Amino acid sequence: SPVALFDAANPAATPAWFREAAESMQLGTAVAVRLEADGQVVGMVAAGAVARGRLGAEALHLLTSVAGPLAMIIERARVVTSLREQTQRTRAVLDILAALGPRESIEEVAGPIAEALRAMYSADHCAVSALDDGLATLVGIDSDIAPWEPGHTVEVAKLLGPVPPAGTVVHVFANLAAAGEEIPEISAVARDNGLRSSMRVLVGTPAEPLGLVTVGACQPGRYTEADARQLAQIVQPLAVAIAYFRGQQEAERRTGRLETTNRILTRLSAGGTPEHLARGFLAECRHLFDARHGAVLTFDAGLRTGRHLAIDTTVASVAEGMELPLEQLHAARLIRHAAPQIIADVRFEPALHARHHRLIAAGLHSVIRAPLVVHDTVRGAVSLWAEGTGRFTVEDAELLGTLTRPLALALEKAAALESLGESELKYRSLVAQAEEMIFLFDSVTHRLLDANNFTARALGYEPHELTNLRIDDIATLTPEELATSLATTLSDGELHISDSQFRRKDGSLIDVDVVESLVAYGGRQAILVLARDVSERKALMRQLVQSQKMDSLGAMAGAVAHDFNNLLTTILGFAGLLKRSPNMDAEERENLALIEDAARRAADLTGRLLSFSRGGLVRFGRVDLRTVVEDTMSLAEPTLHASIATTVSLPEASVHVEGDAGQLQQALTNIVLNARDAMPEGGSIAISLAVEGPVAVVTIADNGPGMDEETRMRIFEPFYTTKPAGSGTGLGMAITYGIIQGHHGDIAVESQPGVGTTFTISLPLYHDNEPGGPADMFNAGEGNLVLVVDDDAMVRRTTTATLAELGYNVVEAPGGATAVEIVRARPDRFSVVLLDLVMPGMTGSETFRALTAIRPDLPVVVCTGYAADSHIDTDVKRRIAGLVQKPFTAERLARALEAAGARPTRRR
Ligand code: ADP
Ligand code: MG
Numbered sequence: 001s002p003v004a005l006f007d008a009a010n011p012a013a014t015p016a017w018f019r020e021a022a023e024s025m026q027l028g029t030a031v032a033v034r035l036e037a038d039g040q041v042v043g044m045v046a047a048g049a050v051a052r053g054r055l056g057a058e059a060l061h062l063l064t065s066v067a068g069p070l071a072m073i074i075e076r077a078r079v080v081t082s083l084r085e086q087t088q089r090t091r092a093v094l095d096i097l098a099a100l101g102p103r104e105s106i107e108e109v110a111g112p113i114a115e116a117l118r119a120m121y122s123a124d125h126c127a128v129s130a131l132d133d134g135l136a137t138l139v140g141i142d143s144d145i146a147p148w149e150p151g152h153t154v155e156v157a158k159l160l161g162p163v164p165p166a167g168t169v170v171h172v173f174a175n176l177a178a179a180g181e182e183i184p185e186i187s188a189v190a191r192d193n194g195l196r197s198s199m200r201v202l203v204g205t206p207a208e209p210l211g212l213v214t215v216g217a218c219q220p221g222r223y224t225e226a227d228a229r230q231l232a233q234i235v236q237p238l239a240v241a242i243a244y245f246r247g248q249q250e251a252e253r254r255t256g257r258l259e260t261t262n263r264i265l266t267r268l269s270a271g272g273t274p275e276h277l278a279r280g281f282l283a284e285c286r287h288l289f290d291a292r293h294g295a296v297l298t299f300d301a302g303l304r305t306g307r308h309l310a311i312d313t314t315v316a317s318v319a320e321g322m323e324l325p326l327e328q329l330h331a332a333r334l335i336r337h338a339a340p341q342i343i344a345d346v347r348f349e350p351a352l353h354a355r356h357h358r359l360i361a362a363g364l365h366s367v368i369r370a371p372l373v374v375h376d377t378v379r380g381a382v383s384l385w386a387e388g389t390g391r392f393t394v395e396d397a398e399l400l401g402t403l404t405r406p407l408a409l410a411l412e413k414a415a416a417l418e419s420l421g422e423s424e425l426k427y428r429s430l431v432a433q434a435e436e437m438i439f440l441f442d443s444v445t446h447r448l449l450d451a452n453n454f455t456a457r458a459l460g461y462e463p464h465e466l467t468n469l470r471i472d473d474i475a476t477l478t479p480e481e482l483a484t485s486l487a488t489t490l491s492d493g494e495l496h497i498s499d500s501q502f503r504r505k506d507g508s509l510i511d512v513d514v515v516e517s518l519v520a521y522g523g524r525q526a527i528l529v530l531a532r533d534v535s536e537r538k539a540l541m542r543q544l545v546q547s548q549k550m551d552s553l554g555a556m557a558g559a560v561a562h563d564f565n566n567l568l569t570t571i572l573g574f575a576g577l578l579k580r581s582p583n584m585d586a587e588e589r590e591n592l593a594l595i596e597d598a599a600r601r602a603a604d605l606t607g608r609l610l611s612f613s614r615g616g617l618v619r620f621g622r623v624d625l626r627t628v629v630e631d632t633m634s635l636a637e638p639t640l641h642a643s644i645a646t647t648v649s650l651p652e653a654s655v656h657v658e659g660d661a662g663q664l665q666q667a668l669t670n671i672v673l674n675a676r677d678a679m680p681e682g683g684s685i686a687i688s689l690a691v692e693g694p695v696a697v698v699t700i701a702d703n704g705p706g707m708d709e710e711t712r713m714r715i716f717e718p719f720y721t722t723k724p725a726g727s728g729t730g731l732g733m734a735i736t737y738g739i740i741q742g743h744h745g746d747i748a749v750e751s752q753p754g755v756g757t758t759f760t761i762s763l764p765l766y767h768d769n770e771p772g773g774p775a776d777m778f779n780a781g782e783g784n785l786v787l788v789v790d791d792d793a794m795v796r797r798t799t800t801a802t803l804a805e806l807g808y809n810v811v812e813a814p815g816g817a818t819a820v821e822i823v824r825a826r827p828d829r830f831s832v833v834l835l836d837l838v839m840p841g842m843t844g845s846e847t848f849r850a851l852t853a854i855r856p857d858l859p860v861v862v863c864t865g866y867a868a869d870s871h872i873d874t875d876v877k878r879r880i881a882g883l884v885q886k887p888f889t890a891e892r893l894a895r896a897l898e899a900a901g902a903r904p905t906r907r908r
Contacts, residue, residue: 028049114142127214135156177191196220346385788812
């Protein structure tokens with residue numbers, strides 16, 4: 001019972017929760033009422049007198065009547081306090097999101113965040129590390145006690161301690177000095193430097209940790225578990241940045257490797273003596289694999305000896321041309337097992353030779369080697385030595401294996417040519433058949449002397465036209481650049497130019513990799529050019545790098561926004577409830593407005609991040625693209641200045657695609673507005689729609705200033721902008737990209753500086769062969785209950801409270817299974833279901849199907865903080881009665897429910 005009466009004459013009659021208090025105050029009589037809110041005890045109100053018999057039923061009645069309002073006030077005070085904490089958190093998160101803007105490196109992001117966190121927790125130390133492959137690299141630090149600089153790397157175990165964390169909170173130490181031996185190694189160093197309080201949290205999840213953040217103070221007892229949990233939530237947006245820069249590094253490394261590989265292949269096809277080929281190959285490989293010693297060996301036909309064809313080294317060990325018995329060559333093992341080998345520590349190899357000891361003494365302990373195989377026999381080997389142990393990976397071995405195949409063939413060809421005494425005939429047929437451009441030009445007159453057929457084909461000329469050309473007609477270099485490159489070839493005998501371009505007869509350009517070498521031709525100096533067309537490969541590579549980057553970014557943005565939106569739903573929900581409370585003073589109201597404002601801004605940002613991650617929450621249906629284009633232009637036109645002319649060309653018939661009209665319109669609008677921004681002096685924008693086979697194609701072209709290569713390549717990156725600070729967010733094109741991806745379409749951009757920019761969007765046409773057409777008839781029925789299904793208890797509580805305010809009667813379910821049970825028991829009692837999409841156990845889509853199987857006309861409004869496409873199935877998308885994006889306000893919720901046919905049972 002929540003009431004108690006105390007009489008000193010008969011204490012045993014008083015319930016235990018009050019007896020002790022009354023007795024300790026030596027009261028004669030006393031009465032008490034427990035204060036409860038939401039079924040939880042939040043306090044107690046009591047009155048007592050020294051004299052016996054002074055208080056009775058009347059006093060108890062009075063207390064009981066004030067208990068209700070008192071409990072409410074206490075509960076409200078508690079909510080306000082928790083809101084204050086949440087505002088603080090929201091501010092910190094906004095700071096962090098701001099730091100995620102256009103930055104060049106993870107250090108530029110993490111540095112300011114470390115400073116912000118240190119200030120926020122009044123700490124003496126804050127450090128941010130990025131985790132990769134068992135190593136933690138310090139990327140941001142603001143500390144008075146730690147001696148480390150960004151870039152400092154340690155094993156992750158030294159930060160985590162022996163036991164891997166189960167949640168995002170790694171540990172909280174109230175007093176490091178008293179913590180004993182079990183503290184992680186790095187924390188012990190910090191302790192020796194004076195740190196006492198420390199909390200450390202994970203960025204990402206325990207299963208996929210991306211970073212660590214540590215906050216510490218010299219005073220003991222500063223941080224609690226709750227502080228650490230808060231910190232863990234605040235730093236989650238960092239996951240986006242870490243994943244992004246990690247992806248970018250990887251992409252750069254791959255691009256570098258592809259380029260070198262490409263160069264090696266070009267060099268090999270240029271031909272030359274075996275020694276020359278092997279030397280060129282080694283020089284590139286040493287660079288590619290970051291090795292300090294490399295050798296190419298050939299074995300004699302009887303497999304008794306091996307010769308060092310070429311050596312490229314920083315440590316003299318053996319001379320080129322030196323011949324050794326196979327027993328002394330480790331690489332001879334490749335004869336029995338013809339596949340690349342990785343030796344993590346060569347010191348454990350048996351039968352080391354004196355020259356091996358010289359290399360080992362220089363610190364080279366890692367070795368990788370691959371066989372040179374021609375017609376299934378091992379003819380030689382390539383080996384590379386690098387500093388330290390365990391330096392080479394399986395990927396390295398595969399790459400070396402790939403590169404040695406063409407080397408083996410080139411060596412074979414070169415040896416054959418040598419032994420033939422450079423038979424003119426052989427040479428001719430080789431050149432004629434080559435699938436590469438091979439031509440000769442005069443070093444003085446620049447006139448082409450000879451060329452193979454492939455040159456004519458690649459450049460778009462008839463073979464007989466070529467000898468009328470000069471190198472200046474083909475190369476895109478300026479006369480000065482051409483003169484310099486010729487001078488180099490003349491003096492060095494050879495020149496390699498990657499990243500070059502040739503001009504075709506029709507004026508178009510192709511990307512080429514070029515090797516020039518000096519040759520004697522009929523008594524004069526001529527230059528032999530070997531060039532391969534790499535346009536296609538370059539384009540592919542750019543696409544690959546771009547899509548990799550966008551993918552990792554999208555996934556992380558989606559994940560962060562999901563958690564963040566649940567938090568914002570709670571904040572906005574409670575703020576909305578409080579706002580309607582009558583007894584609030586002016587200052588409280590002002591604070592509340594601040595909270596709401598901060599939360600809205602945060603919601604706006606996550607909303608934009610989400611639309612990038614996969615085009616936001618999409619309600620799929622049949623959309624006529626003609627209407628989308630028309631609406632886009634009629635909305636955009638008033639914002640265009642008079643000096644911009646627009647043309648719209650549309651087909652006669654409708655063009656149906658599957659998707660969300662609002663989103664598609666936003667995608668097009670972003671492009672049109674960019675075109676406007678690019679042409680402040682005026683110009684024209686042409687938008688057209690056409691059907692090409694199974695796809696609808698929208699092109700939007702402007703004749704503005706266009707973009708340089710760098711901008712064109714980065715245009716879809718979030719936060720990439722060339723506009724002055726304050727006027728561009730760099731999110732427009734990222735969102736457009738996300739939306740088109742979300743619609744299973746493609747977007748491409750072509751641009752030439754000074755000419756203009758054209759965007760081409762293609763979207764698959766609508767097919768009406770999937771099950772479950774649009775459910776246009778919902779029946780809110782006789783029922784008046786709203787069923788709220790959400791796994792997050794806080795979100796459920798706010799939603800229910802908000803709905804109650806709006807006049808709805810609510811039933812809650814913490815998951816799909818419970819929801820199905822509830823609906824099955826009384827299918828007709830519900831007017832609408834509010835369904836969260838991402839839940840453990842039964843997913844939103846599964847729950848949807850189970851619920852509508854019970855009652856097909858039950859309106860279901862989907863509500864989610866996520867937007868990834870995978871979370872909602874296409875057939876479900878078509879059949880939902882509406883959707884609300886978290887975080888939602890009371891107004892939006894009300895609108896969505898009314899649109900679904902539900903009506904409140906009580907008036908507000
Ligand atoms: P924002 O408009 O905020 O800068 P966007 O993602 O919309 O961000 O665009 C990124 C950048 O792409 C712009 O800053 C601009 O440099 C370039 N850009 C986009 N469209 C055009 C265009 N039609 N002409 C020239 N540059 C463009
Ligand atoms: Mg823009």
